[in-house]
Amino acid sequence: MLYRESGQFKTSYRADQAIFPIRQDRIALMVLLAVVFILVPFVADEYWLGSILTPLLVLSLAAIGLNILTGYAGQLSLGTAGFMAVGAFAAYNLNLRVPELPLIVDFLLAGVFAALVGMVFGLPSLRIKGFYLAVATLAAQFFIEWVFTHVGWFTNYSSSGVISAPPMVIMGVTVDSAVEKYLLTLVMVAVLALAAKNMVRSRIGRSWMAVRDKDVSAEVIGIPLLATKLSAFGISSFYCGVAGALWTYCYLGTVEPAAFDLSRSFQVLFMIIIGGVGSILGSFLGAGFIVLLPILLNNIAAMIGHGTLQADTMANLEHIIFGGLIIFFLIVEPHGLARLWQIAKEKLRLWPFPY
Amino acid sequence: MKKSVFASLALGAGLIAGVSAPVPAVAQAMEQFMPIPIYRTGPYAAGGTGYFGGFMDYMALINERDGGVNGVKLTWEECETAYDNARGVECYERLKGKGPTGASMFHPLSTGITYSTFEKGAADKIPVVSLGYGRGDAMVGSVFPYLFPLVTTYWSQNTSKIKFIGMKEGGMDKLKGKKIVNVYHDSAYGKETIDILNKQAATYGFEIKHFPVAHPGLDQKAIWLQIKQIAPDWVILRGWGVMNPTAIKEAARIGFSREKMLGVWWSGSEEDMRPAGTAAKGFIAAGFNPPGKDFQVIKDIEKVVHAKKKGNIESDRVGTVYYNRGVVTGILSLEAIRLSQEKFGKKPLTGEQIQWGLEHLNLTPARIKALGAEGLVQPIKTSCADHEGGGAVKFSQWDGNQWKIVSDWIEADKGLVRPLAEESAMKYAKEKGITPRDCSKEM
Numbered sequence: 001m002l003y004r005e006s007g008q009f010k011t012s013y014r015a016d017q018a019i020f021p022i023r024q025d026r027i028a029l030m031v032l033l034a035v036v037f038i039l040v041p042f043v044a045d046e047y048w049l050g051s052i053l054t055p056l057l058v059l060s061l062a063a064i065g066l067n068i069l070t071g072y073a074g075q076l077s078l079g080t081a082g083f084m085a086v087g088a089f090a091a092y093n094l095n096l097r098v099p100e101l102p103l104i105v106d107f108l109l110a111g112v113f114a115a116l117v118g119m120v121f122g123l124p125s126l127r128i129k130g131f132y133l134a135v136a137t138l139a140a141q142f143f144i145e146w147v148f149t150h151v152g153w154f155t156n157y158s159s160s161g162v163i164s165a166p167p168m169v170i171m172g173v174t175v176d177s178a179v180e181k182y183l184l185t186l187v188m189v190a191v192l193a194l195a196a197k198n199m200v201r202s203r204i205g206r207s208w209m210a211v212r213d214k215d216v217s218a219e220v221i222g223i224p225l226l227a228t229k230l231s232a233f234g235i236s237s238f239y240c241g242v243a244g245a246l247w248t249y250c251y252l253g254t255v256e257p258a259a260f261d262l263s264r265s266f267q268v269l270f271m272i273i274i275g276g277v278g279s280i281l282g283s284f285l286g287a288g289f290i291v292l293l294p295i296l297l298n299n300i301a302a303m304i305g306h307g308t309l310q311a312d313t314m315a316n317l318e319h320i321i322f323g324g325l326i327i328f329f330l331i332v333e334p335h336g337l338a339r340l341w342q343i344a345k346e347k348l349r350l351w352p353f354p355y
Numbered sequence: 356m357k358k359s360v361f362a363s364l365a366l367g368a369g370l371i372a373g374v375s376a377p378v379p380a381v382a383q384a385m386e387q388f389m390p391i392p393i394y395r396t397g398p399y400a401a402g403g404t405g406y407f408g409g410f411m412d413y414m415a416l417i418n419e420r421d422g423g424v425n426g427v428k429l430t431w432e433e434c435e436t437a438y439d440n441a442r443g444v445e446c447y448e449r450l451k452g453k454g455p456t457g458a459s460m461f462h463p464l465s466t467g468i469t470y471s472t473f474e475k476g477a478a479d480k481i482p483v484v485s486l487g488y489g490r491g492d493a494m495v496g497s498v499f500p501y502l503f504p505l506v507t508t509y510w511s512q513n514t515s516k517i518k519f520i521g522m523k524e525g526g527m528d529k530l531k532g533k534k535i536v537n538v539y540h541d542s543a544y545g546k547e548t549i550d551i552l553n554k555q556a557a558t559y560g561f562e563i564k565h566f567p568v569a570h571p572g573l574d575q576k577a578i579w580l581q582i583k584q585i586a587p588d589w590v591i592l593r594g595w596g597v598m599n600p601t602a603i604k605e606a607a608r609i610g611f612s613r614e615k616m617l618g619v620w621w622s623g624s625e626e627d628m629r630p631a632g633t634a635a636k637g638f639i640a641a642g643f644n645p646p647g648k649d650f651q652v653i654k655d656i657e658k659v660v661h662a663k664k665k666g667n668i669e670s671d672r673v674g675t676v677y678y679n680r681g682v683v684t685g686i687l688s689l690e691a692i693r694l695s696q697e698k699f700g701k702k703p704l705t706g707e708q709i710q711w712g713l714e715h716l717n718l719t720p721a722r723i724k725a726l727g728a729e730g731l732v733q734p735i736k737t738s739c740a741d742h743e744g745g746g747a748v749k750f751s752q753w754d755g756n757q758w759k760i761v762s763d764w765i766e767a768d769k770g771l772v773r774p775l776a777e778e779s780a781m782k783y784a785k786e787k788g789i790t791p792r793d794c795s796k797e798m
Contacts (some may be wrong), residue, residue, distance in 0.1 A: 046435075046448065047448045047449055047452070050448050050449035051444060051449065052445070052446040055441060055445075149541055149546075149567070149590035150567070158547050158781065159491065159546065159547060159549065159550045160466065160470070160490070160491075160543040160544075160547045161542075161543055161546045162466075162467065162470045163545040164470065164474055164787075165787065166787075167787070167788075176478075223437075251441070251444065252440060252441060252444060252471050253444070253471055253474055254440070254467075254470045254471045256440075256467065256470070256543060257469075257569070258440065258467055258542050258543065259440055259441065261570070294442075295445060298434065298435055299449075301435075302432055302433065304433070311393075311395065311433055311667070312395045312404065315393075315396050315435050316395070316396060318396075318435065318646065319396060
């Protein structure tokens with residue numbers, strides 16, 4: 001009953017085209033933002049901030065990146081982790097070699113480098129589609145990983161190829177506590193998510209969707225394929241690159257190629273499949289599912305497991321349950337958690353008198 | 356459709372409730388907490404279960420037989436990392452505050468997780484003990500106060516290996532002109548020895564070629580064809596998990612003698628040899644702990660822990676290489692706790708207090724005998740400057756069924772390793788703006 005839009009009249013185009021046309025949604029979003037920006041840093045402890053929320057946000061950002069490419073522009077990619085690695089190593093090397101630059105600029109430039117690399121590997125998309133493109137981006141994944149493992153310059157000739165991320169200083173403040181890292185990540189993710197949401201509603205987003213739905217038709221109505229596909233690859237990789245930089249600086253604390261292996265690419269791909277292909281909200285929901293569920297299962301195992309089940313059974317059971325839930329959700333709602341949310345909203349608007 | 360919506364909402368609510376709930380508050384006074392970041396799944400599960408199985412069994416033995424360390428019972432909790440760095444960091448954060456005094460120390464059992472957690476450990480004052488793995492330069496305790504690569508590092512053991520090859524060839528001067536191939540796991544762990552091998556190659560005049568094997572290491576055909584062309588005198592295998600039996604089988608296929616293959620200690624377990632079958636016969640591996648049940652402490656574990664069905668691992672894996680390594684870890688860790696208790700009192704201690712014990716370990720032959728670990732552990736003495744302590748390894752050869760020790764303790768070439776480690780540690784200190792402790796002032 002609370003969720004009813006009767007009486008909310010849209011009197012301008014501006015109001016009609018708002019991201020959240022329903023007032024309750026806007027209020028809910030404001031409350032959510034207030035909670036994550038103000039309440040969470042006060043109530044959450046270091047474990048929650050540092051090892052659950054921060055990686056969740058970073059991977060959400062990567063999922064938004066992939067969603068732009070796969071969900072909106074329809075180009076299947078398995079190179080997400082590779083582009084994240086470009087961002088991570090670019091941020092590290094910029095910090096090391098051009099120390100004059102502020103850290104935020106490093107992060108954004110890291111995204112730009114990732115975008116350039118992404119566009120290069122996006123070139124084959126003009127000729128190949130679908131699964132074949134996925135294989136081409138797979139090559140990007142392996143190639144990038146190989147380069148960072150074997151070209152010593154990128155790791156500043158460290159003997160193990162693992163470098164610990166340098167301290168983060170933003171405008172004189174050293175960002176080293178879990179709260180500060182969380183807030184930094186949150187600000188970046190919030191701004192970039194808003195940008196992504198607006199992008200997909202604008203001309204460029206619409207041209208991506210036109211290409212996704214039928215590239216020949218899109219070209220016929222005057223959408224340049226080259227520019228559209230490459231912009232999708234570029235912007236998607238930008239997001240992944242920033243996510244990669246945040247992953248190393250704010251979460252892992254080390255820069256190493258192994259953190260960006262193929263399984264990370266798959267992880268992000270699963271996020272958008274579970275969360276919802278072609279949905280910004282879905283990126284967050286999917287990241288939540290993929291990041292939180294194993295931790296939850298692991299914690300439940302630790303909680304109830306002592307004495308009842310063998311530890312090795314628990315460890316494997318975790319995988320079984322996780323896999324089972326993925327299948328369950330795909331059967332129940334192939335369009336992802338975002339679609340479930342949408343359905344829930346529609347039901348709520350009619351509640352308690354559905355027809 | 357409606358039902359599924361509610362089902363998912365319920366699940367979502369459960370998700371949030373479950374993640375936030377899991378701190379069983381059983382903080383009793385006389386308990387010392389030990390985090391166990393195990394990996395029971397994934398390609399390296401044999402290592403994770405064997406090692407931590409031994410470690411937990413040893414703690415269980417001390418609890419059952421002695422009633423804990425001076426009456427302080429040991430408690431522990433597992434956290435599954437699947438050998439993944441990101442999950443390792445999560446496990447570290449999850450476990451670091453548990454128990455009455457927080458985590459005693461953290462054993463990452465992964466070079467990657469070591470790199471990701473040792474700075475957190477230094478900030479939280481929780482020692483990170485990378486026993487036989489991790490950063491080679493971590494032995495420099497003045498720069499890494501909370502990182503302990505106890506017993507021996509990759510760098511040290513690598514010099515022992517070259518010494519062993521020299522012995523087999525009949526003297527270090529005979530190494531000149533020899534060809535040695537280094538087949539390594541293409542990860543932080545595998546790459547750790549490249550520099551030191553190059554350095555040694557220059558010193559002794561042998562030729563070294565490095566071949567990376569991508570994780571997990573099932574595809575090595577091309578590499579071994581190249582090795583066949585090079586026809587090296589020795590092959591050093593820095594393998595891990597499934598990469599090891601694959602390498603051995605490939606070596607057999609190209610007809611390279613397994614008796615000229617030297618494995619690191621992560622290439623030298625029963626689990627590495629058995630899958631390779633008869634091909635593994637003759638393979639030599641370095642190790643800082645011998646396998647077998649012929650030690651008093653292992654017998655005690657069988658009697659006190661496994662006979663009562665309280666083991667943390669299948670009973671038939673007791674006495675394997677990984678298992679015994681876990682027991683060695685337990686011995687050293689608890690010895691550090693015991694030492695710290697002498698200084699700070701017989702009560703649960705914080706990580707900061709245990710750091711003192713780790714830094715003042717002095718495992719004399721008499722003490723090792725009293726612990727029932729004669730021959731299992733080498734004498735170790737750590738200090739503020741030296742966080743390694745031992746540095747010797749034994750070589751053993753696989754006879755097709757089990758490991759046979761074929762050498763005595765072979766000391767590392769400290770004169771070569773130490774300056775390299777210090778140089779690298781100082782570089783790190785400079786990068787991070789750390790002022791090294793003055794170890795002459797530390798007691």
